[in-house]
Each structure stands twice: as C-alpha cells, then as structure tokens.
Amino acid sequence: xxxxxxxxxxxxxxxxxAEKEKIRACAVVKKxxxxxxxxxxxxxxxxxxxxTQGCVRTYSIDEKGIEHIIGFxxxxxxxxxxxxxxxxxxxxxxxxxxxxxxxxxxxxxxxxMLCGAxxxxxxxxxxxxxxxFIAQQNRIQAALSFTAEEKYLQFIDxxxxxxxxxxxxxxxxxxxxxxxxxxxIRKQTAKK
Amino acid sequence: xxxxxxxxxxxxxxxxxAEKEKIRACAVVKKxxxxxxxxxxxxxxxxxxxxTQGCVRTYSIDEKGIEHIIGFxxxxxxxxxxxxxxxxxxxxxxxxxxxxxxxxxxxxxxxxMLCGAxxxxxxxxxxxxxxxFIAQQNRIQAALSFTAEEKYLQFIDxxxxxxxxxxxxxxxxxxxxxxxxxxxIRKQTAKK
DNA sequence: GAAAGAACTTGATGCAGATCAAGTGCAACT
DNA sequence: AGTTGCACTTGATCTGCATCAAGTTCTTTC
Numbered sequence: 260x261x262x263x264x265x266x267x268x269x270x271x272x273x274x275x276x277a278e279k280e281k282i283r284a285c286a287v288v289k290k291x292x293x294x295x296x297x298x299x300x301x302x303x304x305x306x307x308x309x310x311t312q313g314c315v316r317t318y319s320i321d322e323k324g325i326e327h328i329i330g331f332x333x334x335x336x337x338x339x340x341x342x343x344x345x346x347x348x349x350x351x352x353x354x355x356x357x358x359x360x361x362x363x364x365x366x367x368x369x370x371x372m373l374c375g376a377x378x379x380x381x382x383x384x385x386x387x388x389x390x391x392f393i394a395q396q397n398r399i400q401a402a403l404s405f406t407a408e409e410k411y412l413q414f415i416d417x418x419x420x421x422x423x424x425x426x427x428x429x430x431x432x433x434x435x436x437x438x439x440x441x442x443x444i445r446k447q448t449a450k451k
Numbered sequence: 452x453x454x455x456x457x458x459x460x461x462x463x464x465x466x467x468x469a470e471k472e473k474i475r476a477c478a479v480v481k482k483x484x485x486x487x488x489x490x491x492x493x494x495x496x497x498x499x500x501x502x503t504q505g506c507v508r509t510y511s512i513d514e515k516g517i518e519h520i521i522g523f524x525x526x527x528x529x530x531x532x533x534x535x536x537x538x539x540x541x542x543x544x545x546x547x548x549x550x551x552x553x554x555x556x557x558x559x560x561x562x563x564m565l566c567g568a569x570x571x572x573x574x575x576x577x578x579x580x581x582x583x584f585i586a587q588q589n590r591i592q593a594a595l596s597f598t599a600e601e602k603y604l605q606f607i608d609x610x611x612x613x614x615x616x617x618x619x620x621x622x623x624x625x626x627x628x629x630x631x632x633x634x635x636i637r638k639q640t641a642k643k
Numbered sequence: 644g645a646a647a648g649a650a651c652t653t654g655a656t657g658c659a660g661a662t663c664a665a666g667t668g669c670a671a672c673t
Numbered sequence: 674a675g676t677t678g679c680a681c682t683t684g685a686t687c688t689g690c691a692t693c694a695a696g697t698t699c700t701t702t703c
C-alpha cells in the first residue's frame with residue numbers, strides 16, 4: 260500500500276517524477292499483526308515510519324509493570340521514537356499494533372538524505388514536527404488543568420477518529436486514569 | 452546584551468561576518484521588568500524570542516482563575532507561543548518575567564527570511580524544535596507515571612538551574628500540584 | 644463451538660493530594 | 674520604620690480517583 264503514502268505526499272507537496280521515484284526507492288513496506296511490536300524497549304530506533312493502514316500505540320512500562328500510553332497513531336500519521344533516533348540510545352518505549360497494520364519505513368539515514376535533496380520534503384517534515392509540538396503542549400495543559408471527565412470529553416471531541424478503534428483501557432492509560440474510572444465516567448456522561 | 456545571543460550562535464553554528472550582520476540587523480533588544488508581560492492571552496504572537504538575561508514563564512489561566520504553568524525559560528533559551536505563531540490565532544497563554552529580563556526579538560517574518568537565507572540557522576532551529584519535542588514527551592510521561600514526590604525530585608534533578616530562581620508556588624503549578632503539597636514534600640525529603 | 648483470555652462493568656474501601664484556614668517570614672514601596 | 678503584599682508553612686478536613694475484588698460479555702484461538 261505504498262499508494263497511500265504517495266497520496267499523502269501529493270496532498271502536501273509537489274514533487275517531480277524523479278523525486279517521487281527517489282523517495283519510493285528508499286521505502287520499505289512492512290506489515291504488523293495486531294499486538295506485534297514495531298519497537299521494543301531497549302532497542303535503538305533508526306527509522307522514520309509512516310502508517311498506511313491500521314493503528315499503533317507508543318507506551319512505557321513502569322517499575323510496577325503498569326503500561327503508560329504516550330501516544331496513538333493511525334493511517335496517515337507518522338510514528339517512532341525521536342528520542343532514541345536522535346540520541347542513538349536504547350528506547351524507553353514500546354510501539355505495537357492495536358490492529359493489523361501496514362507501514363512504510365525509511366531508515367533515518369536515507370530519510371535525512373532525501374530531506375537534504377528535496378527541500379519541499381524537508382519543509383513538510385518540519386511542519387509536522389511543529390504541529391506535533393503544539394499538540395503535545397495542549398496535552399500537557401489538559402493534564403494540568405482538567406479533571407478526569409474533562410480530559411475524556413476533550414479527547415473524544417478532539418480524536419473522534421480514534422475513539423471507536425481504541426480499547427477503553429488504552430484510552431484510560433493515555434489520559435492517565437484507570438479503566439474503572441473511565442468506565443464510570445462513560446456511564447455518567449451517557450445519561451446526559 | 453546582543454553579545455549573549457551572538458555567543459550562543461557562535462557556539463552552535465559557523466556564520467560568515469555578512470550573515471552575522473544580517474541577523475543582527477533584524478534583532479530588536481527588549482527589556483522586561485519583573486512581572487511584566489511579554490505576551491498576554493488574546494494577543495497574537497508574531498516573534499521569535501531569545502532570552503539573554505533573566506527568566507520568564509508561560510502559563511494559562513483556567514475558568515476558576517487558577518494559573519497553570521506550561522513552561523519556564525531562562526537565558527540562552529527561546530520562548531514564545533508556537534501555536535499562535537503558526538495559526539495566527541489569539542494566544543491562550545500568558546508569558547511574563549519572573550525576574551527583570553532582557554531578550555532579543557525577531558519578527559517571525561524576518562526570522563523565516565533569515566532561515567531561508569542561512570541553511571545553518573535553519574538546521575539549528577530544527578534541532579531545537581526536535582529537542583523541545585523530546586523534552587515535552589518526557590514531561591507527559593512523567594505526568595502519567597509519577598507521584599507528586601517523584602515529579603518534584605525529577606524536576607530538581609533535571610532543572611537544577613531553575614530550581615533556585617523560581618518561586619516554589621510556580622514550580623508546584625508546573626508540576627500540577629498545589630503549593631501546600633510541594634511544601635510538605637520538601638519537608639519530607641529534607642529529612643532524608 | 645468450546646475454552647481461554649481480553650475488555651468492560653460494578654461495588655466496597657482506601658488514600659494521595661486538594662481544599663480551607665490561619666498563621667509566619669520577608670521583600671518592596673512610601 | 675511601618676505597611677502592604679507575596680511566598681511559604683502547618684494543621685484539619687474533604688474528595689476524586691485508585692485499588693481491590695468479583696462478576697459479565699465480547700474476542701480470539703485451536
């Protein structure tokens with residue numbers, strides 16, 4: 260399903276046929292079964308990964324063995340661990356598939372090369388980073404200011420696309436609350 | 452104190468005298484008194500701002516009138532509201548000085564122009580953004596996984612430079628706890 | 644299609660941290 | 674030097690959410 264990625268690029272930037280071909284030549288398509296790892300804690304992450312189909316989550320596991328979900332990504336989003344990528348250190352995170360999924364992978368070295376050669380691509384990547392930064396800032400603000408219920412309602416509102424595909428216990432983890440609390444919140448809010 | 456900014460640039464990238472001059476020509480030095488606003492909620496932020504001296508905070512105010520501190524910045528850091536900058540919408544944040552401070556301001560249009568003309572500068576900016584992204588991700592993880600005490604200890608450890616300059620009530624707000632709780636945590640941990 | 648295992652719900656109980664309240668100490672302004 | 678106001682502390686009480694426990698239902702697997 261490289262087409263999905265090609266379509267994504269076409270929506271964002273204009274490329275010459277030669278540039279398209281150059282990018283395609285670096286891409287590797289990868290399939291993931293539900294629950295399969297894309298990245299395991301301790302491994303070094305060296306890619307740029309675009310999801311063409313499906314849904315993945317990034318999470319850490321604390322000393323008590325509890326999973327904390329840092330983020331979700333679905334088709335037309337990027338995923339990976341920037342910290343490990345930049346530092347070259349083993350990742351503190353896991354990434355695995357919530358559904359059977361398909362991705363397009365670039366080794367980071369290749370991707371850097373492509374960005375160097377194709378300014379439009381480089382700009383696109385920077386824009387994405389800017390937006391991710393803003394999204395994270397908003398999440399921090401929500402975590403500081405909101406109650407469990409407010410955080411859930413904001414999540415549903417903002418990420419309607421996710422809400423039906425992702426199990427509630429994972430949404431709870433993402434919001435920093437327990438599955439029990441989320442269940443009760445849903446019961447409450449359904450009444451209204 | 453433009454020198455501080457020049458020094459910062461020299462530490463990070465190599466520039467020709469002509470480039471240095473070009474950058475300098477766009478810079479505006481601005482002083483802020485303690486408690487003075489750099490940005491007020493509702494205004495549109497249009498700058499890139501580098502702190503040469505002092506300390507500022509970025510915060511929002513909720514419906515109950517409670518301040519939630521999103522971030523701090525001291526000399527040799529950048530500050531501003533990327534969301535307002537990119538979207539052109541009024542800012543939801545305030546930025547004000549914790550100490551008397553001095554900054555170097557660029558209008559974003561000028562700064563973009565400089566980045567377009569000077570690839571090394573553009574790269575530097577991207578690197579900074581990458582690092583901020585990673586720092587935010589870690590903060591989200593901490594907020595999800597840690598108790599109040601753990602968050603405080605991690606903060607002290609990670610931002611020792613800040614810890615002595617920033618009032619405790621602001622640190623508490625940054626960590627998402629009350630000043631009373633922070634006071635008690637400090638009492639506890641001092642014993643050990 | 645039976646069995647095992649996730650995902651979700653519901654109830655009872657506990658506790659970390661919030662809230663409310665009443666100070667003390669200290670720096671800034673007149 | 675006195676006053677105002679902010680930063681910080683300490684104690685008493687309250688509460689939102691976690692934890693523990695025991696089900697029910699839905700999904701995967703062989």
